[in-house]
Amino acid sequence: MPIELTDIERLAQILERSGVDAIEIEESGQSLKLVMDTGARMAASPMLAAAAGPAADHSVIAKADVAGHFLAAHPWRDKPFVAPGQRIEAGAIVGLVKIGLLYAPVIAPAAGTVDAVIAETGAMVGYGTPIARIRPLGKISPIS
Amino acid sequence: MIEILSVTGPASVQDLGRFDQYRFGVGTSGAMDDVALRAGNILLGNDENAAGIEIPMLPFKLSFGRDRAFALTGAGVEAEIAGRSIPPWWRSYARAGDVLTIKAMSHGARCYLTVGGGIDVPIVLGSRSTQFRGEFGGLHGRPLQPGDILPCAASTATIGELGIEPADLTLARANASTDETIVRVVIAGEYDGFDGPTQALFWRSSWKITPQSNRYGYRLQGPAVKPRVPIEKRSHGIVPGVIQIPPNGQPIIQMRDAQTSGGYPKIATVIRADLWRVGQARLGGKLRFEQTAYTDALAAEAEMSAYLDRLRTNVRLVEEIRACR
Structure with missing residues (x-):
């Protein structure tokens, strides 16, 4: 039996009620x-989710894989890990998620050009929160 | 195994130190920043006493003989492995043949390279630490040279990248500033041999760390601090952290490769929980001493243990979360 949208909605309500x-x-x-979006300042607002976009463009999204606070730059560094327009390799660090005493890296899933860093420093992010949008190599780029 | 390709200054193999031979006059040696060495080993799932490489000067370059997880902790450095940039206090991984290049140091004075399994040099008198004074331990009892091959013990370390907030940030003192390191000290045996104004001068001065500062000791420069009458004592036992006042009135902090005895009057001793801060204070930088009661020194040590416990728990939890995904 396929899972219906209404099932998802009901499940979500149950999750919310039961914590x-x-x-x-x-x-x-x-x-x-x-x-569940448990943090008040979750970065995954509807607008950002839209920006993260499905298949409309061919960009890929680097996502957080733990819940914590996003950092665009290491506190000991002036410059953020990536800036829009920057060429990066697959596996490059695009930012950090601070969880307790630790920094978990957010990793670029593919090589390409950074389109935008979506999350803001200090924002609470969760598993799967979009952090950066990357235009993969090999796609037609309007500039260049 | 690891091959050293290029090295600047006295880099050496160090674990936490050699603690059972002090009564025979064998100093402790060991990492100048023991917190950083522990943190690296915690990231790698190593025994916290596993040996790493203490790197006081850059550039430094080495290659990995086989796939291996490693961590860089301690000083903030610009580092690259196989073209990937490595953030400070970071666990990364190398493939066989990868070259690790460590360049500029932006924060602190000593960087620690730890590897999955630890650097497996022979244990001498209970430790793998290089003892510079006695020329034993570590690799042939000497600083590392290009061409040196360091064996690494077997490791099951996970290879995902993970970082730790630098201890400097987590354990920052409230009154610290960027250009001055403040360390807590308890007064020592000959403190009362200095009159009130001289004691006050010792506390309020900002001491410059001279270039004659190293693993043996830190020689400081500032206003002369001299006892009421010259104090001459027979050589007696001293420990890392002891602050001596030689006849010129310029303090010396004994560090990890210090002699185990000395005769200069001792004005104070850096508490163990802050000794790593001295180890990360840069040449040319400033040091100031903050008087602390013995009970507060013990409390500081308890805080340090709590910090390390939290770190171990955090690493375990995050590994579990990520392993589930």
């Missing part, structure tokens, strides 16, 4: 993962 942060459901041929 559970996330749920993952796997059935043959389909899987669903719901992660």
